[in-house]
Amino acid sequence: MSHGVSAWEVFIVFLLSTSVFSMGGGNGATAIVQSHWVANGVLNPNLFAWAVSLSYLTPGPKVGFITGIGYYLDGLVGALVAGIACCIPSIVSSAGISYGLQRMTPFLYRLGYAAGFPIAAMIAAAAWQTARTLHLKLWEEVAVGLITVWVGWFDLPIVWVVLAALAAGLVWSLW
Secondary structure: OOOOOOHHHHHHHHHHHHHOOOOOOOOHHHHHHHHHHHOOOOOOHHHHHHHHHHHOOOOOHHHHHHHHHHHHHHHHHHHHHHHHHHHHHHHHHHHHHHHHHHHHHHHHHHHHHHHHHHHHHHHHHHHHHHHHHHOOOHHHHHHHHHHHHHHHHHOOOHHHHHHHHHHHHHHHHHO
């Protein structure tokens, strides 16, 4: 199955294309594969198109595409190293974020209470702007305020709040 491409080359190309060139989107590898292997005649354009098409039928199209191309280029070893190369950037960034959050946890706890007031003010401002455009009556504004205090006071699970709001909206629209 080898097309003169080593597993090492597959690994390096996919490691770089899935980390350096994929910030903000996962399709950066598509252009790199096309220019690196299809344009040079190493990979058949029909196989390239087939891999792109099949990858969109699977969860996580980038991984399906990359492992498919790795398989075409170097068999099971190519698929394995391509898949590993695709996962390394996510693993490294997740580990870095986890480490950073662990280091910041004491600071975030101290900041949490103070940050709660500006966050609540921003949410209240957004809610007020939304309410103004709805032209609610005074009793409706009071009801929303009382419900908000009640939900916060009793620390109700959000799923019940959403379901109750859905039921109230349904009853209100049928009434």
